[in-house]
Amino acid sequence: MADSVQQTACRKTDCQVAATGKCADGHDPLASCPNYGTHAVESSEDYDGELDSTESAAITAERIQLPAGDALTPDDVDQFLRWRDGTFVCIIGDSHSGKTTLISALYDRFLRGDFAGSGFAGSRSLVALERRSHHARVDSGRLSPETAHTSLQDGLRYFHFAVVASGDPGKRTDLLLSDRSGETYRKARDNAAEVKNLPEIAQANRVVLLLDGGRVADPVERHGALHSVRQTLRVLLDNGAIDDTSIVQIVTTKVDLISASGEAQTCRDSISAFCQRLTADFGTRLHSLSFHDIAARDPTGGLAPAHGLEALLQDWTTPQSRSARYVPRPIVLQSEFDRLLDRTPMELLP
Template identity: 30%
Template sequence: MENNNTENKMPTLEVEQSSDIDKLINDDIETSDSDGILEEDGRSGFVKLPHGLALTVAETYPITASEVSKTIILIGPFDSGKTTIETTIYQLFQRKPFAGLYFAGSQSLFGYEERSFYTRLESKKETATTPRTSRFADEIFLHLKLYDRTTKTKTNYLFGDISGEEIYSHLGNVETISEKMPYLKSVDSYVFILDGKQLADKNKRNGAIDQAYTMARTIFDAKLYSSSTRVQVVISKYDILKTNDDANLETTIDKRLQCIVDLLKKYVSEVTVHKVAAMPEPGDLEVGYGLEELLGTWNKPHTDKQVVESYIIDSQLDSEFNKLIYKMQGRVSYV
């Protein structure tokens, strides 16, 4: 007689091992391309994705050591427009090529998006703003890789902003700023930003100019520059100046700014003045006014003289290994 007591068999469940779970949630991507595959944790065929946030100084070293890179440091007081300039350049590349350059990647997309939010309609704010950059934040660099179709080259741009408060904390003791921020020695361009809104106010104008002068002198007296360093003096929020009723206002400001230009030319050969309106109020100026010229200045190749002078500095080092170490410490500028 047949046994009709058949057991209800449940489907067998395979328990995922912890290693499988780690594989699923890890921020790695698998690639079938065998050329140049990176190994992460001993696993061939996986490439570690960047975290996407703003970069620390240490996180910029692999970029500057392996690829053509330019470091741009923006310096100015709170709400002067540093972050707005950085994020507007990023957003302009979302429309089309900009300043003759094409977007070729970024390791700080989340960092850009976080800072760009308050300049967009989604924020539901009446005016475009950007969050304040913490004085003590380690993640100060935003990264853009741009492709120049004319020269068929890619260049990494590392944008970092330093608060005026940070510079002022070192006034009277230039040795401390050299110790705290040695990476400034290898900066390609310093951008000293003056708030156009303050310049338009006759009660705040002289203070804003004197502040920029003091910050510039502190950095250059600390010898945080090289023979190839460039400087841009930028008037932000130019739309506010342009709509001012005083017809002589811009002439007055230009004359006062000459004291900063004269100071900087004692240290470096290339100093330029720019007027920008990254996110202007509705009117005659378009979004990103003046930024194309500014980006073109950063992208401009160095002269032969600057290359030779930098090479002379580098050639004093006794080995390629030491050159790399010195560069990572911010003690040598590479063109």
């Protein structure tokens, strides 16, 4: 893989990886090093999320504006959609329910190789994914993995994963996973008027509602955790954010904490009864309602990283007959020349 070594670099000036192919900190594979290859060089012409080994060598810093690789804003997403279609997964949950960890665990898992029949083909938000995941890595120097907090000020952000079917690089899915603070979703649950300020829900191809397994494992918190999911589903339905075309997935997170609690069976029975009631009360008002268990990051290592995410990823990368829901906002025409082009039939353009 001498080619890719020459095309990528390490942020640490004392690392000789470009010449030796060996990470100074001993990371293997190299992609698992947070300092290596994260400042991806991209061709500005085709707006692609991946390194192109022949082109990137020829491109100089003076000639192109490098994308920052930050999480995508809604404007970035509109721009992205002019280039190619995306599958939108809206991840909703209270603060600390595990939204950001789910996204960063998926990224970490892809760095170790193909997953759920898909391989990682790049990301428009690579630096943001690296930043989130870095906190959870052993080399962040913490005693146990931790996920950086998503604050209210971060607003709505999307993480992009381009994935291709293993063995068939032509079968590509561009996943756009939305992330925003749990506080915003809590406010919408308590004040239905806020739901209209959450456009990512109506636009999503999959709506993922997180049930915090850590709270279910705690007898004092259990009822509140279950109630919060039920109430969120009700408010979203009653206010038109989801309807009988919506695919909703209720995902119980941190199931390692349920297994480790003294009341694992009681917790599972409560969740099972809860799911049955949700199906009875809301199932017919939705296109589908399904239930899943994950432990995105079990700090004890008892469950493998990204436990349970395989089935979800398989579903997200399976094309649905339903057409795309996300409608990009119209381009603002700035000049008379833009307007002229807009009036000109496509076949007359050179």
